[in-house]
Amino acid sequence: MEATAAASTGRTAWGRNLGAPVRAFLHAEAGGALLLIGGAVAALVWANSPWPDSYQTVWATKLSIRLGSHALSADLRQWVDQGLMALFFLVVGLEAKREFDLGELRQRARIAIPVIAALGGVAGAVGTYLLINAGHAGRSGWGAALSTDTALALGVLTLVGPTGATRLRVFLLTLAIFDDVVGLVAIAVAYTHNISFVALAVAVGLFGVLVALRYAGPWRGPAAAVVGVSIWIAMFKSGIDPVIAGLAIGLVTSAYPPAREDLERATALTRSFREQPTPQLAASAQRSLASAISPNERLQYRLHPWTSFVIVPVFALANAGLKIDGTLLDQAVHSRVTIGIVVAYVVGKPVGIMLASWLGTRRILGGSKLAITFPGLAGTGSAAGIPFTVSLLIASLAFTGATLDQAKLGVLAAAAISTLVSATLFRLVRLLPQAVRARQLGRTADQIVDLADDVDPAYDHIRGDPDGRVTLVEYANFECEYCGRAEPMIRELIAEWDDDLRYVFRHLPLADVHPNAQLAAEATEAASAQGRFWDMHDVLFTHQDALDPASLRRWAAELGFDLERFDDDLRRRRHAPRVNADISSADASGVSGTPSFFVNGRRHQGPYDEQTLSREVRVARARAAAAELESDRRSTQE
Secondary structure (H helix, E strand, O other), X not given: OOOHHHHHHOOOHHHHOOOOOHHHHHHHHHHHHHHHHHHHHHHHHHHOOOOHHHHHHHHOOEEEEEEOOEEEXXXXXXXXXXXXXXHHHHHHHHHHHHHHHOOHHHOHHHHHHHHHHHHHHHHHHHXXXXXXXXXXXXXXXXXXXXXXXXXXXXXXXXXXOOOOOHHHHHHHHHHHHHHHHHHHHHHHHHOOOXXXXXXXXXXXXXXXXXXXXXXXXXXXXXXXXXXXXXXXXXXHHHOOOOHHHHHHHHHOXXXXXXOHHHHHHHHHHHHHHHHOOOHHHHHHHHHHHHHXXXXXXXXXXXXXXXXXXXXXXXXXXXXXXXXOOHHHHHHHHHOHHHHHHHHHHHHHHHHHHHHHHHHHOOHHHOOOOOOOOHHHHHHHHHHOOOOOHHHHHHHHHHOOHHHHHHHHHHHHHHHHHHHHHHHHHHHHHHOOOHHHHHHHHHOOOOOOOOOOOOOOOOOOEEEEOOOOOEEEEEEEOOOOHHHHHHHHHHHHHHHHOOOOEEEEEEEOOOOOOOOOHHHHHHHHHHHHHOOOHHHHHHXXXXXXXXXXXXXXXXXXHHOOOOHHHHHHHHHHOOOHHHHHHHHHHHHHOOOOOOOEEEEOOEEOOOOOOHHHHHHHHHHHHHHHHHHHHHHHHHHHHO
């Protein structure tokens, strides 16, 4: 996880190499949401400027790509909606797959309630729209009332929701993905009239090829790119909106943590290149470094900034342009299409989500605990009532002329109102009595435990409160620069939470990049045999540049150790099995670099500064306290 070249930046290793954890995904969504709003505002200003006709003229400009007698031809708006947005849905699919493989949803039972909630939200929204438009021409536009805008909803939740509430965001992300799937299926089934089944069959066949490429050799990356583009072209030719291809490709792109063997191989090849800087070794080292990271995370790292900060705002600019005047406002106030869309998103979808989630938790129906609190679900459900992307796509397929303008105005109004409702609900949640919030938190599903080996007070090295509600486990090594930077922060954290935090240190010497780390770890265990582990621990982190055998002996002498016993322990490598046991537990927990932290058994992803970890500890402490209160309440009832 370390990179010497970037050491002077002062950023943590995880901070520089986030890949695609949910935290980074959502951070980008917050910024992307602001740019999306900016794009929509710019489109409205443009469409209502003294040159309103130029807005339609620009986006109606034809752009063709021709190869011989074959051509792809569409106007600029279609290239944005069907081309660039395919990349957006690709990133959404990638993040969903990452959550399925590595995140909260790797426990498949946890997928059920967000899926049920998504279906309930769709049913509530579409049912509300059809109820308002029953017997009228606008009923054909029901699809414009069903889909949450993933980027905008996640961005709004990040801005108005509680800090650090990753579970809310994962729940909304999962719900929005299945919601998008329903929306894209609606486009394919209800709003596609001329389908080329030959082109569709080609797309399905190419998709099979793409799935098979995961077993191919080092050339699979370029081949997958070619096949992916070919799938998009085949879907474009089939008459079905090709953005579906992006989502499907993302959902089959694997995510996995870097294996320590792959990282060691990459280090060895990089070292070989340093010794012999040839083009061949440079290419080998580059391929090895890239292959250590899953294709899912590599693609997200490259594409996510573009989709959040460029593609989605451009989509807003291309589709949100609407000339708003007295005539349109008067029509919209009396339009069943406008009213149907607004009520469907502001009322129908959140109510459907709440009712479906409640049903999904009923034991009599085989349900399980909700991963989030019901007050949190209310705010999240309102955020799920924010439309934009798919809604405007379907509206443009279902309507034309004045009715399309009324539908667009309904989408924009629903997005604004749902945002205000969500922000208001989360503000009300913060005003709930602490006891009520704790009781709600105690009824949520338990956290998934990532730590393979439980903490053993008789075996592990522990600082802080041995009976603390929160256990912070760190895998570290004494030659790791970033571990050295984290060590003072850990002390501050223990001081801040001295009555409720149990800190556990475990060894993970990375011998391929830190030649003295293994011996230093064994030296601390030799110190532990003399009852002085933490004394040696503190000295070695203070003198990370002096961990050779002579220096280790010098520190032992200064600390007043029994040097004969200390020397004999190191010479015979008596404590190597103890260090290797920690390494094995790190491997079992999916840890490949240092420092790596676990909070109450849950892997901490992202920066490990004192403020971030303190927030993690605070959340874990609240959850543990709530679980205790709920357990006591049930015991009292029994």
